[in-house]
Amino acid sequence: MxxxxxxxxxxxxxxxxxxxxxxxxxxxxxxxxxxxxxxxxxxxxxxxxxxxxxxxxxxxxxxxxxxxxxxxxxxxxxxxxxxxxxxxxxxxxxxxxxxxxWPHESLYSEERRDALAECVSCLKPEERQFVAEYYSHRSTVQELATQSGKPLSTVYKTIARARVMLRNCVERKLSHTSHPA
CATH class of the missing domain: 1.10.1740 (Rna Polymerase Sigma Factor; Chain: A)
Structure with missing residues (x-):
């Protein structure tokens, strides 16, 4: 240690x-x-x-x-x-x-994690909060709706929209870097 x-x-x-x-x-x-x-x-x-x-x-x-x-x-x-x-x-x-x-796939994973971290920081605060609670803390959409006072459908849409934005952002960032064959 x-x-x-x-x-x-x-x-x-x-x-x-x-x-x-x-x-x-x-x-x-x-x-x-x-x-x-x-x-x-x-x-x-x-x-x-x-x-x-x-x-x-x-x-x-x-x-x-x-x-x-x-x-x-x-x-x-x-x-x-x-x-x-x-x-x-x-x-x-x-x-x-x-x-x-071995490192080729792992380095790609490391690059994806770094890109995702950058992209998460670009989300709006409410989107970032919902994504963090949903994925990191394993909160349900129902729990998020209750905690935020937002309708269930709004929370679903916010998470879905954030997920699409994150996927597109990560793909853009990774397309600008070269990967080993």
Whole structure:
């Protein structure tokens, strides 16, 4: 676990956000490369520690997941060599091939999340509130109508309109970026 620091650095805060936001992708990558989930969980902890120790080497202009997957691949190799006689592992060639190809879809997901966050900030306050309550807090449309004092049909239409606007906005943003093949 990371130590709490009262003099938190903005760069460290941003790094922690990227690190915590990438846990699902990192874990999925590691699980795909290890014999069992227990090994994967141990490796994820080691990768997180390695990433934290090397945080000053991270360039915020580069894709975080690509950088993190490179660390994960190194940790997997090290872990594999330590436990090679106890477990069945993929060979180095396969590990490198998967490590190279894995980030493409994850980076696209990361770009989609970033685009969505930008697009949500462009919604009107009421739309943003309804979307947040409906998707993040799992409120029902009925609950939102009751809380806001708006008719049920208005809440449905507001959420539907916001969803279309978000989809179009994300597609526009992603069409302006190039994606790996």
């Amino acid at each position: 990371l130590e709490a620091d009262n003099d938190s650095c903005p760069a460290d805060d941003a790094f922690v956000q990227r690190l915590t936001g990438s846990q699902g992708d990192l874990r999925a990558f590691i699980i795909g490369m290890t014999p069992n989930k227990t090994d994967a969980d141990d490796l994820l902890q080691q990768v997180n520690l390695a990433l934290w120790r090397k945080r000053s080497a991270y360039d915020p202009g580069q894709a975080f997941l690509r950088w993190a997957f490179a660390f994960a691949a190194l940790e997997i190799r090290s872990y594999r060599s330590k436990s090679a006689n106890r477990r069945m592992w993929f060979n180095d060639g396969l590990l490198e091939t998967v490590a190279e190809s």
